[in-house]
Amino acid sequence: MGVRCITLVVAALVCGAAHAKAQTPGAGRFELSAGARWVGPIAFGTTAATETTFGGGKRTLFDSSSQLDASIGGSVGVGVELTRGLRAELSVAYSPTGLSTRISGDVEGVADLTVKAPVMQFLVEGGLQARPARWTHGRLSPFVTAGMGYLRQLNDGRTLVESGRAWYFGGGLYHERAAAHPRWLTATGVRADLRALVLRDGVAPDDTWRGAPAITASVFARF
């Protein structure tokens, strides 16, 4: 049901964009957006399975390296213009991903393999977006953005729920058109952004901050 609603919203926004007239970009106090987000893999490092040897040394049974896999999911957001060129944004992103552990170098000759467990990831983000008018060229308007977020990761079968924190910063580009009915809809278009996502806790093995790239492509409408 949720997926169907998002699809209808996206279709309506795209149709609106097709009938839009060229007007001055940037108008509109509120912005709604929906789209897809790719998040790169996050490496958690290596851990060896070791046993104690005579004298207190260590003998490795096998090595392991773990990561949170790259993911593609959906994102919806809302923005409110605070001042000309400065907008507050709130977004929710969902991405099904997986926790992977590579086992290698087994002393008893077990072939190297990767074992996985699915993870559902939710990220609620809030931040600021700056889009100075002087950066705008025709229908293109670049922006920079930064903010923080709350991470929620649910393991396979929701048997274990982990929470974490996030920071992000990055930038992107709007391609927009003024709307055909400017009384309530002022602009529509597409938006792409590339951000550095820095996450902590969640399913990670420790409380180290770890970074990953994230690319979001979405359609938007301003009111």
Add this chain to the structure above:
Amino acid sequence: MTRCLSATRRGWSVLLSLALVMTVSSPAFAYLKFGFQLDGKEFTLRWSRSPVMYFVSDVDVPGVSVSQFQGAVAKAFMTWESVPSASIAYTFGGFTRGLPGENDGRTTLGFVNEPELDRVLASTSYLVDGDTGELLESDIFFNSAFAWSVAQAGERGRWDVESIALHEIGHLSGLGHSAIGETELVSGGGRRVLSIGSVMFPIALGSGDISERRLLPDDIAGISDLYPDDGFNDTTGTLSGRITKNGAGVFGAHIVAFGPRDGELVGNFSLGHDGQFSIAGLRPGPHVLRIEPIDDADTDSFFDDTEPPDVNFRTTVFERLVIVPRGGDSGAVQITVQPK
């Protein structure tokens, strides 16, 4: 899980003379609780009262005085008692002229000369109430046919009292042998330990070594499962499942759960002929499961000769990461192994 041992009822009490020996050459793996049957009823071997009072035999051996011996075993008792997630405690009752193995109602530790037991460093025995199943006494004998030491840094050619006591006190508390460890056969018979992943591995690393004075995650999971402290069952989880081969359950497969987050190894065996297993006391989070036959150890260190484990399958790493929840069970994991 409880490994059941049949015991012969003798009057009002039963002496369980188990093969809980610390040998100088043989293998080891994860933790195992002991159990026994009385009148068809199953009991887990554990102390119902805490602290457990113990006595020390008034017997010196060359290089180790009685007071030095008592000091070393007291440290070993304290190491088990200090496990934060376990509730068991011990207290020293005093010195005694009694010897371990005498059914006097006193839990006694001490030296006994048993030169014919040329591969047994120490051994633990139990006295259990035949009506209630209550553990009444557990004695540990240290074989004075070997050379012993209580030196802080160990002593070459002498066995470390504290290390061996730590292993035997695990038995005294109700833990069986763990199979987390690796050995190799040596010429002339016996095995040499390459490494251990649990103090409860049945074979000691070697004389002069003191690295077994410290408990490992497998030991901590075992004692905490037997005597859970407040919150232990809520903050840890269980991983359970079934091992099959050619569609039938595998008895005696050794399953080790590896936590990629912290590198911890905790294990157990499939203890029914349906191949079911359960490993308790795991930290919540993902675990890698490695299933292996007991093929580098004497299986009678873990199982009765009358019920040998299946060792005819290949070591296998389960194809999925298994998530252990906080305060719950992973849900039954179905693992298939292939014949050798």
